[in-house]
Amino acid sequence: MSYYMRVLQYAKKYKKEIFLTILLNILVVIFSLFSITILIPTLKIIFKNTVEVTEAIPYTGLASLKDYLESQLNYFITTQSLTLGKSGVLMRILIFAASMFFLKNLFRYLAAISMAFIQIGVERDLRNDMHTKILQLPTRYFNDQRKGDIIAKMTTDITEIQWALLGSFQRLVQDPLMIVLTLTTMIILSPQLTGFVVVFIPIMGLLINRIGNTLKKPSMAAKEAMGRLLSHVDEHITGLPIIKSYVAEKRASQHFQQTNEGYFRSMLSMFRRRELSSPMSEFMGSIIIITIMWYGSQLILNTGQLEPEVFITYIALFYQIIAPAKNISNAIFDIKRAESSGERIFALLDAPDDMQDKDGAFAKKSFDTALVLKDVCFSYEEKQVINNISLTIPKGQQIALVGQSGSGKTTISSLINRFFDVSSGAITIDGINYKDLKIKSLRKIIGYISQDAILFHDTIKNNLLLAKPNATEAEIIAAAKAANAHDFILETPLGYETNIGEGGAKLSGGQRQRLTIARAILKDPPILVLDEATSALDSESEKLVQEALEKIMEHRTSIVIAHRLSTIKNSDRIIVMREGNIIEEGTHQELFEQNGAYRKLVDLQNL
Numbered sequence: 001m002s003y004y005m006r007v008l009q010y011a012k013k014y015k016k017e018i019f020l021t022i023l024l025n026i027l028v029v030i031f032s033l034f035s036i037t038i039l040i041p042t043l044k045i046i047f048k049n050t051v052e053v054t055e056a057i058p059y060t061g062l063a064s065l066k067d068y069l070e071s072q073l074n075y076f077i078t079t080q081s082l083t084l085g086k087s088g089v090l091m092r093i094l095i096f097a098a099s100m101f102f103l104k105n106l107f108r109y110l111a112a113i114s115m116a117f118i119q120i121g122v123e124r125d126l127r128n129d130m131h132t133k134i135l136q137l138p139t140r141y142f143n144d145q146r147k148g149d150i151i152a153k154m155t156t157d158i159t160e161i162q163w164a165l166l167g168s169f170q171r172l173v174q175d176p177l178m179i180v181l182t183l184t185t186m187i188i189l190s191p192q193l194t195g196f197v198v199v200f201i202p203i204m205g206l207l208i209n210r211i212g213n214t215l216k217k218p219s220m221a222a223k224e225a226m227g228r229l230l231s232h233v234d235e236h237i238t239g240l241p242i243i244k245s246y247v248a249e250k251r252a253s254q255h256f257q258q259t260n261e262g263y264f265r266s267m268l269s270m271f272r273r274r275e276l277s278s279p280m281s282e283f284m285g286s287i288i289i290i291t292i293m294w295y296g297s298q299l300i301l302n303t304g305q306l307e308p309e310v311f312i313t314y315i316a317l318f319y320q321i322i323a324p325a326k327n328i329s330n331a332i333f334d335i336k337r338a339e340s341s342g343e344r345i346f347a348l349l350d351a352p353d354d355m356q357d358k359d360g361a362f363a364k365k366s367f368d369t370a371l372v373l374k375d376v377c378f379s380y381e382e383k384q385v386i387n388n389i390s391l392t393i394p395k396g397q398q399i400a401l402v403g404q405s406g407s408g409k410t411t412i413s414s415l416i417n418r419f420f421d422v423s424s425g426a427i428t429i430d431g432i433n434y435k436d437l438k439i440k441s442l443r444k445i446i447g448y449i450s451q452d453a454i455l456f457h458d459t460i461k462n463n464l465l466l467a468k469p470n471a472t473e474a475e476i477i478a479a480a481k482a483a484n485a486h487d488f489i490l491e492t493p494l495g496y497e498t499n500i501g502e503g504g505a506k507l508s509g510g511q512r513q514r515l516t517i518a519r520a521i522l523k524d525p526p527i528l529v530l531d532e533a534t535s536a537l538d539s540e541s542e543k544l545v546q547e548a549l550e551k552i553m554e555h556r557t558s559i560v561i562a563h564r565l566s567t568i569k570n571s572d573r574i575i576v577m578r579e580g581n582i583i584e585e586g587t588h589q590e591l592f593e594q595n596g597a598y599r600k601l602v603d604l605q606n607l
Contacts, residue, residue: 003342148231175324
């Protein structure tokens with residue numbers, strides 16, 4: 001129940017709506033009871049079983065409440081019959097009954113609308129918090145996560161929370177109240193019969209709750225299987241050209257079907273348990289009804305302690321309890337099932353974020369002297385990937401990082417962007433430790449262009465405005481021109497208002513990369529980090545992108561990770577890395593003449 005209570009914490013902000021929902025549910029219960037107990041005077045008139053009372057007895061306490069109510073009813077029927085006749089009294093009673101049914105259903109509708117506002121609001125708030133958490137978490141958190149599983153948490157799991165956990169809240173408010181007030185009315189009508197009900201209902205509840213405890217495990221397995229299913233779909237759509245190229249459709253289909261089979265079995269196991277509650281509660285209810293009918297008939301026929309119309313009303317009231325009892329049992333099942341969704345959602349919300357501003361961190365708005373890495377080490381999953389690197393990058397210099405794949409180049413760029421924190425050592429900017437600065441202020445003075453041109457399913461203009469939301473149209477066009485992107489933008493159907501599709505799918509690789517460069521130009525950062533920005537381009541696109549990069553790197557401090565060495569010949573310094581270490585350092589000419597690792601890389605590319 002811990003996750004259920006945490007979800008309910010989200011409902012605190014809806015105090016007015018909760019109070020209104022509870023009030024409306026109370027009214028639903030009250031008018032439901034009125035609409036049933038109106039059977040007694042109706043049946044009294046039909047059965048001609050009204051004792052003539054010309055003077056009602058006074059109220060003397062709870063012990064004589066039944067006699068008092070019966071006296072008042074008989075007095076009402078007697079006095080009204082003198083002026084309206086039995087048919088006239090019956091018509092008034094039936095009109096009153098119709099009014100009770102109308103008010104009951106009106107308040108039930110209003111209660112449902114009020115509860116829906118709370119449910120949908122909590123769903124919205126949970127999803128907002130999850131999305132905010134995703135944006136806050138360090139990038140390495142997602143290295144071990146399936147994208148489809150995260151999407152499942154934000155969709156199916158939250159829907160389960162909204163439908164099951166929050167939906168059960170109304171049932172756990174209205175239905176227990178219905179049971180308590182109905183039982184109270186039944187006790188007033190016949191304490192003897194009610195004794196049977198009080199004995200059997202807890203037994204039924206305990207049996208159903210015991211089955212509910214077995215639901216959580218298959219429910220969790222079903223949620224995890226759904227996450228894997230969504231991951232498969234995402235991977236297969238993204239990698240469809242590769243799957244088709246390797247004629248791997250059958251293998252991909254088998255992987256999906258295996259996961260889908262696991263989801264099928266988990267859901268089947270869960271539904272078997274859930275659906276057991278309905279026949280069980282119905283069977284238990286039928287046993288109670290049979291017992292009540294037998295005992296009630298004894299009270300009517302043998303002892304005369306119960307009147308037929310009261311007994312019929314009593315049976316109707318008992319049926320009024322069966323539905324709430326079933327609802328409570330179903331609510332228990334839903335809570336058990338949705339607990340697994342709550343656990344998955346809060347596993348994300350509670351994920352530790354070790355990339356937070358420390359107390360006393362301050363903002364930095366400029367870059368003045370140098371960026372320094374001092375004895376920097378970084379480990380990932382107990383494997384050290386950067387080993388005691390020291391590097392000084394003065395303002396205005398262009399530094400290139402080269403080396404084989406896995407040498408640590410991209411890790412260095414991630415550390416400079418502070419996507420990760422160093423395991424030991426320190427990175428300073430203008431002599432200030434990175435950890436003493438507010439992360440967002442640091443990233444505002446660093447521009448980052450990755451190998452993969454990351455764009456969003458939006459217009460060209462909105463993709464550029466990500467860098468500077470308040471940029472003018474003139475600034476946007478100037479940035480696009482500097483990135484050699486303005487001409488091809490004008491050739492698109494709507495120019496800057498053209499939607500480029502998911503990930504920029506409507507553009508070529510070179511066009512996408514030039515848009516990311518235009519975005520960085522619009523940001524106008526003093527430090528620029530380029531992670532193999534031209535490695536995936538053809539020669540013509542590379543030339544256009546390289547020209548754009550040279551423009552943006554002018555008068556800026558640049559850290560360039562290069563795969564094609566021809567693009568970094570003119571760098572002020574070239575850093576050669578191997579297995580997390582700096583093995584050579586110098587200009588292109590100096591390193592070429594050393595005839596070392598860099599010379600071998602150059603010779604290999606010339607080949």
